[in-house]
Amino acid sequence: MPSLHDLSLNSSLFITNSVKTMEYPNLPYTPIVVHAGGLHCRPAKPLPQDLQQWISEAGTPGFILFSLGTVVKPSTMPEKYKKVLVDVFGSLEQRVLWKWDEITMDGLPSNVRLSKWLPQQDILAHPELRLFITHGGLFSTQEASYHGVSILGIPVSIDQHHNMRMVQQEGWGRVLHWRDLSFDSLRNLILQTMDDPRYQLYNVDVWALLAAVIIVTSGLSFWLSYRILLFLVRCCFWSKKKKDD
Secondary structure (H helix, E strand, O other): OOOHHHHHHHOOOEEEOOOHHHOOOOOOOOOOEEEOOOOOOOOOOOOOHHHHHHHHOOOOOOEEEEEOOOOOOHHHOOHHHHHHHHHHHHHOOOEEEEEOOOOOOOOOOOOEEEEOOOOHHHHHOOOOEEEEEEOOOHHHHHHHHHHOOOEEEOOOOOOHHHHHHHHHHHOOEEEOOHHHOOHHHHHHHHHHHHOOOOOOHHHHHHHHHHHHHHHHHHHHHHHHHHHHHHHHHHHHHHHHHHHHO
16 A cells, blocks of 8 residues: 555545534645545434433433543543542433443442443434533534534544544533543533533524624615715705706
8 A cells, every 4th residue: 555645645536524614724625625524424313212211201401421432442441530420420410321331330320321332423413412521533523513512522532632622612512631530620511511502503693693794784885875875966956056046
């Protein structure tokens, strides 16, 4: 196989897992680059009956999804981190759906459910989901954006730190680093992110602002045009009257 350097210089087509309109800053591209970010995102399918029943029993507070993706093995995390997660999740009124690579866990709170595999996109689209706690992987952040879910990222490695910085800059999520993980820091960020109204699905607030600006600008332009026309008409009448006199 050629080196990546040689491939980059001789490729006829480059497909990138990125959404061009969401890139910041905007970057120049040659015609051979095709953006296919979010290609895997899809509308939700019905959840398994037992999972749907568990979510329904959560009631008004809803539930939280916590997943560190498929690369990280959750059970290998240091015990001090695991204890913080267990204690915080147990203190919440929401139920917590936790992707975990083992069947059981010592001291698991009654409001927490473990699962080795979860239909993530179907869960993200559920109306009772209040928050997605994630490692910040590219697929996970794209799926959360697609389904309109606020996220709290705890990045582990690779591109996850960059992904979560972008999410935080865009205002629809927050970041917590493992070195800063404590009962208070995690619980406070969970509550703050769930209650933050800034992120709106499909950026409705942004579009509303743009519409208001356009309407105001159009109205101002119309008013200025009317005043200029009125001024010209008056000048014409004034000139005619002066000539008649």
